[in-house]
Every structure is written in C-alpha cells, then in structure tokens.
Amino acid sequence: MTTTRPELRGFPGAVLVLRFLTELALLAGLAVAGARLGGSTFLDILSAVLWPALAGAIWWLVIAPKAKRRSPEPTRFFLEVGLFAVAALGLIASGLLVAGIVLGTAGIAVAAAVRVWAKDG
Numbered sequence: 001m002t003t004t005r006p007e008l009r010g011f012p013g014a015v016l017v018l019r020f021l022t023e024l025a026l027l028a029g030l031a032v033a034g035a036r037l038g039g040s041t042f043l044d045i046l047s048a049v050l051w052p053a054l055a056g057a058i059w060w061l062v063i064a065p066k067a068k069r070r071s072p073e074p075t076r077f078f079l080e081v082g083l084f085a086v087a088a089l090g091l092i093a094s095g096l097l098v099a100g101i102v103l104g105t106a107g108i109a110v111a112a113a114v115r116v117w118a119k120d121g
Contacts, residue, residue: 015118022107026087027052029103033090080111
C-alpha cells in the first residue's frame with residue numbers, strides 16, 4: 001500500500017516546513033504560558049506540561065495529515081486557528097504581548113498558506 005506524502009520542494013515545501021516550525025512554536029508558547037500562569041510552582045509545572053500535551057493530542061487526533069479521524073476542512077482550519085489563538089492569548093495574559101501577537105499571527109497565516117499553496121489533503 002502506497003501513501004502519498006506532500007513533496008518538500010519549492011514554495012509548497014517551504015510552506016510545509018514553516019507549518020512544522022509554527023507547530024513547534026505553538027507547543028513552546030503553550031508551555032511558556034502555562035508555566036507563567038500556573039499560580040504556584042506545582043501548577044506552573046503541571047500547566048507547562050499539560051497545555052502543550054493537550055494541544056498535541058488534538059493535533060495528532062484530528063489535524064495531522066496521518067490522523068486516523070482527521071477532520072474535514074474547514075473544521076481543521078478552525079481548530080488550528082483556535083489552538084494558535086489560545087496560545088497567543090495565553091502568552092499575552094502572561095505578559096508576553098509581542099510573543100503572543102507574533103505566534104498568533106504567524107500560526108494563523110501559515111495555516112491559511114497551507115490551504116492555498118501546500119494542499120496537504
């Protein structure tokens with residue numbers, strides 16, 4: 001059985017690489033926001049682990065190209081936008097205004113770019 005994978009060539013490939021980098025930034029942003037908003041050392045650590053774990057689970061279950069129960073478009077797009085918005089708002093609420101704006105804007109822009117140029121299925 002052969003599965004088709006997106007080619008990492010040219011502009012569509014660059015968009016997919018940017019998508020991967022924004023996914024990593026999403027997880028890092030959630031970890032930082034969770035650590036800063038926990039309230040106590042225990043909750044800081046717990047939040048720094050659980051927030052990105054929850055986002056990663058959502059991505060793995062319904063957004064990722066190899067997800068067994070991959071959501072159809074535009075549901076996937078709105079889930080991605082929601083995850084990036086939550087991370088951005090978490091960073092902003094924790095006092096990292098610029099990081100929140102950059103992460104939210106970049107993540108949502110790349111999610112849109114994937115739909116236009118990379119067509120990951």
